Amino acid sequence: MKKPASPPPGQTTPAPERNYFADVHEVVRLVPPGRVTSYGAVAHYLGATRGARAVGYALMASNLDAITHQKEAPVPAHRVVNRLGQLSGRHHFPTPTAMQERLEAEGVRVEDDTVVDFKKLYWDPSVELG
């Protein structure tokens, strides 16, 4: 077998198959309705405090996947906002107002594309889940 790669430990991707997509998918899915979390919190829970970007990327993929499958959003991406509580990803939703609409539907007040009482509704997986 010409398996050239014997990836030494400590290189990129320490975990064997840490599918960021599936990982984020699962964490966000655990976010209860009426609560909101941030990309950084999810990233931190995954172990990468600075991987918040990848979290957003994975979320987009999962959301688009759901749309492609024409099913209900398996991942409540609308409950994920940036560290400032702003709906930075609202522009990437099927509709520019889908995120806010969904949040308000769950009782989350949104003003000026920003979650009201974001700190109060904040849901940290590292804290809630441990």
Add this chain to the structure above:
DNA sequence: AACGTGACCCTAG
């Protein structure tokens, strides 16, 4: 294989 992009976060002046 390398460069560039992106729903971000943190540190420094």
Add this chain to the structure above:
DNA sequence: ACTAGGGCCACGT
């Protein structure tokens, strides 16, 4: 207190 810049992670071409 505010503004500016750099950095990390993953994916596409």
